[in-house]
Amino acid sequence: MVNAAARKPPAVPQLTPAGRWTQATPEEALSLVARHAIELLSGPDVRLLKECGNPECTRTYVDRSRGMRRQWCGMESCGNRIKAAAYRARKRTAATPDH
Ligand SMILES: [Zn+2]
Structure with missing residues (x-):
C-alpha cells in the first residue's frame, strides 16, 4: 500500500x-x-523509531534524546497527562487510611 x-x-x-x-x-x-x-x-533513523508510552496514543516518533530515554510523543500531548495521572494516583493511595 x-x-x-x-x-x-x-x-x-x-x-x-x-x-x-x-x-x-x-x-x-x-x-x-x-x-x-x-x-x-x-534509513539509519529507523532504529530510533519508538511508539509513545501512552497506551491511548497511537503516535510514533524518532527518539534523538540522550540515551534514547524519551517515552512520549510529546510532553504537552501525552507526557504531562500521564505524569499528572500518576501523581493523582500516588496522592489517592497516600490519602487512603489504614495502608
Ligand atoms: Zn503520545
Missing part, C-alpha cells in the same frame, strides 16, 4: 513571498507521506 502510494506523483512545494506553499490532492499528499515513510523506514 505504501509503495503504491509512493509511485503516484507527489505534492510539489512552491516558494512564495510568505514561505513554502503546498497545494495537493489527497493522492498527491499520500504520495508525499508514503515517500517520507519509505525514507525513514529504510
Whole structure:
C-alpha cells in the first residue's frame, strides 16, 4: 500500500513571498507521506523509531534524546497527562487510611 502510494506523483512545494506553499490532492499528499515513510523506514533513523508510552496514543516518533530515554510523543500531548495521572494516583493511595 505504501509503495503504491509512493509511485503516484507527489505534492510539489512552491516558494512564495510568505514561505513554502503546498497545494495537493489527497493522492498527491499520500504520495508525499508514503515517500517520507519509505525514507525513514529504510534509513539509519529507523532504529530510533519508538511508539509513545501512552497506551491511548497511537503516535510514533524518532527518539534523538540522550540515551534514547524519551517515552512520549510529546510532553504537552501525552507526557504531562500521564505524569499528572500518576501523581493523582500516588496522592489517592497516600490519602487512603489504614495502608
Ligand atoms: Zn503520545
